Amino acid sequence: MERVFTRSAAAATTLLAIGLIACNRGSSGAVKIGAALPLTGDSAAWGRQGRWGIEAATNEINASGGIQGRQLDVVFEDTQAIPRVAIGAISKLISVNGVPAVVGDIMSATSLAMSPIAEEKKVILMVPTASAPALTNAGRFIYRVWPSDDVEGSFLAKWAAERRIRRICILHISTDYGLGLAEIFRKRFEALGGAVPSVQSYAQDETDFRPYLARIKAQAPEAVYMISYYKDGALILRQARETGVKAHFLGATAVESTELLKLAGAAAEGLIYPTIADFDQSNPTPVQKAFIDRFRATYKTDPDWAASHTHDALLVIAEAMRAGAQTGDAIRQEIDRRHSFDGVTGRITFDQNGDVVGKKVVMKTIKNGAFMILADESDVKAGK
């Protein structure tokens, strides 16, 4: 009786294992790649764009023959923009779905949380937009197609100093993204002769910024550097107008979301912020125009920086896999060998740390309820 039980258990386990392997490969032998994005939570607007960018790239790849004749299938997991949730998401993608590479995340904190797991399991983590400088040395399996905050923070400090703006208060979100960018900007701006009367931070879920704005109003700076996401950024702009803060507002890339325009309304007018100049919808390259047209036709909206960069993050992985790389280690070797890839955000070239290099920064503003280029600025590299 005991032997019957043992044999039955062994048979059942084998069947389950075969089933699991079949599931991971897909019923039609599809190649699986993971995507860990904030699909719900207060950053869901970016997660939605990111998902659409990945779906658009998947459709293009499959339409052009897939990966070595096999269809590409992307498995999505929700990080909710919360680090502990992101750890669960990537663990599931690796251990249950058996993916060799993951695209994710939009946010720095979740990307940093996932990177040790990707590194330990030798799975590629292709970060689409997270910009915390700490990701530079996160590991050999960590790449990103968006430059480090060193680039954006240094650029804005130089831009402000050149325009003789001397006193800037910093109000930043208390995440890896906000903390890192605030420090980069402060150091660079003070080195260029500027003064930072105050650096105030706020928790991610705060909605009442009036006490911080009262302090800023009392310090009467020429400008406020607001390092925020779109929801908190919109509320800060609204409440700044209501509390009578007269200073000019400077922002960071993350404010560029149509949700900010909806929430802040007229209070967003005149906000100036730097962003990476590799995906300008007002002046698209032919490749970008084709992508925008396809995207609009499918999703009835324009792609933003999150969609274009998740698109390219997947494209880089797929290109490496098309060359025959099937494991995380092989994909890493192929990316390092090829060094450069072409996507809708232009040429993507990685340095020895897996960071993208050679991206330009531009200043943008909000005018008449739309994001637009303020001026074309020269290339600024980190630390220069």
Add this chain to the structure above:
Amino acid sequence: MAFGSSLLHDIAIGLPVLLASGLTLAALYSLIGVGFSLSFTLGKFFDLSLGACFLVGGYSAYFFVTTASLPFYLSMVLGVVVAGLSSGLLGVGFIAPLTRRLDSLSLFVATLALLYIAQALASLAFGDTARVLRGGSAPMLTLGQASVTDLQALQFFTAVVVLSLLLIGLRRSRLGRFARAIADDANLALVFGLPVRSMILRAYITAGCLAGLAGVFYAADRALEPTQAMAALLAAMVATIIGGEGIGGAVVGACILAGLETILGFALPGNWKTTAAFGVLLIFLATRGGGAVVTTDRRF
């Protein structure tokens, strides 16, 4: 010394903004805190389903403004009405049957489940993105040297009027006397034939309306997301513990917590603000278990 004098200088200049911000926050916490206090005093459990009413109020008002294109202030009133109706339905269909069978801890968990269900439904219906009743900056009202938005003023004065009427009603009406008797000893009140269950239900519905009103103001003055109900509830719960049981305790606790959060937000980085607020909670628990206002003899 230089830091201290600089801070005092900044406080002096920023005082009108701080006062307006602090009073508005105190009004918000008071509305939910009094709701908590009512349901706890009569029902003897912390009712987290008030968070569901908070969400229903806020999102209903948002629906009336955006989808039904109704006027802004009318939508706010309708949001409170829908929250009240919802709390009535929840009270009759969910809370009342459960109070007969479950102890306080189980009721607490059951209402937590209700809150999570409401969050999930709000997320499905309206998405996770922040929603506001009115985009852009609010119209300003100038009072001397201070400027406040129309919503800040409305929020403060509505809370004062509503809570004053509630207090008067509880102290002077027949139902108020019943409520006090039940709060003192529910079993004895039952022996004397008082309508204990219906009074608990009334308290629940009133608390739901107050939470719904807070939700409407939150969506109008700030921005509403499904997960924010829990944060607002937690703050109100802390305020209730700081102030002590009873309406007066809840209001005093709300003022203390709002004042602390406002002034610490001005003087310290954001994360220290929360740390300091909860530090005060611990001090109150350690030194004044009954809260800042001793109300064991007169809760209302």
